[in-house]
Amino acid sequence: MNSRIMSGIFVMLAFPFAMSASLGGDATSVQADQAKMQGSLRTTSGTSYNVHEIQASTGATVKEYVSPAGKVFAVSWQGPFHPDLRQVLGTYFEEYAQAVQTQRASHRGRGPLLIEQPGLVVQISGHMRAFVGKAYVPQMMPAGVHVEDIR
């Protein structure tokens, strides 16, 4: 495991259905969901950022990266099916959907998605029964955090 993540607070929420905070939102709803669902919580101490890992009931693993200011600056997921991206991407979902449609024509065919806009980066790859994705807001990344840390 990446040492930077190890130095952060690692939180495991094992509740069956609900996602929690979404990209750009704050982390308080994660704690509320955790309490409500009586999920298990695993914490290791650290300082740089928190990772909330949620095992969705459909097999997807969703990670939410929370800054010291309590904001979700990045999300990632992997699994046999996409998670609910409207929930995971939150207010950024419509921007994502628009960017997908804009990029389709210039891509000249089917393949993975790579959107790099000034205020939003989304990467989705894989194939039927095995998808991976990540999204982050560059301006919200805490100092010293690298794109490679989001996995």
Add this chain to the structure above:
Amino acid sequence: MTRRRLLGLVCLSLTGAWVATAGCGGSGTSSSNSGSGTGTGTNPSVSNVQPISVNTGPSAAAPLNSPYINGAFTSVTVCVPGSTTNCQTISGILVDTGSSGLRVLSSALTISLPQQTASDGSPIVECLPFISGITWGPVQTADMTIAGEEAKSLPIQVIGSSNFSTIPAGCTSFGPPEDDLATLGANGILGVGSFPQDCGSACTTSGASNPGLYYSCPASGCAVTTESISSQVQNPVVLFAKDNNGVIIELPAVSGAETSVSGSLIFGIGTESNNGLGSATVYTIDPSTGNFTTVFNGTSYADASFIDSGSNALYFLDSNTTGIPTCTDASFWYCPTATQNLSATNQGTNGASGSVNFVVANADTLTANLSTGVANGLAGPDPGTFDWGLPFFYGRNVYTAIEGQNTPAGAGPYWAY
């Protein structure tokens, strides 16, 4: 001039008459089912070989003028189950080893197929997530023929049907719809990948563990439902009476950009005189993900690599890792100043290992001419992943064995080349 005539002329001018049939067709033409032999075995090279063409595809024609690049297209014939006359041959179908099941645009389908229904009589409609979009439409049943093979009573998806125009929010939460030629890039997708069905056991479960691919749609509205394995949209190959354990894609070597190239989609592995494994190396894959492992520059990308004829380029890693810049006008393509000759090593879960030499050329140059339908060296970033798209197939015979199906090299899933 009608659209079809214009389209035919464009295709003829680009690639010749055969391609106009196999890859450039618009919405397809109705025909009787006279071409479907029953596979007597006297001439297997005919009965299990389907011509394919890599070209700019059906979206290249006016009014879309949106040419595909590195798409392998073919045609399929669908009939009302049990009928040999109520049939339609549809061209411009993308051959995709990265998915399973036949999906056809409603706008390309001119015959009426029977609707699959739930036990209460409600129609079954599917939401199928691809990478960055979904296809939404009813599950219908067809007898599908291709080359001399037939999949009887095959559940297929009809995309973009006007009878089910309201897409549930739970479906669009996977991504925006790909429900017409412009967004899908083809008249349909022939998924002949590693899995026998598109969803598998997850869709047979009820409650929160159901991923929400199949819906029951009574007049009152659509709701997620369970779908048995045999009712799911199937890889048509597993329903063939023979040659039902996988496929081979054979395409010629390509240097740089070309207008089109022709090749074959061959059904079965080791079932006929023309589809043996020969000297190909078998790389078994993780049955839960359909991935294997690729090693590049000493770093192993474990269970994060796959071969996919439905991806239109080699997509791998990122600029920081590869040192190859992306294009200034398109961050999803690589644009090296000089063509890069690279090597990676693929590893199967069976321990098989072999190096792959590949090239990355300047995508701006490769895609500059809109009549280019084939481009070896077209590549782009895919952080943390290797997606061996269609350029991997150029100059190789690539075998895709289906999960649970027996072959002379053991049961699938595996790739061999």
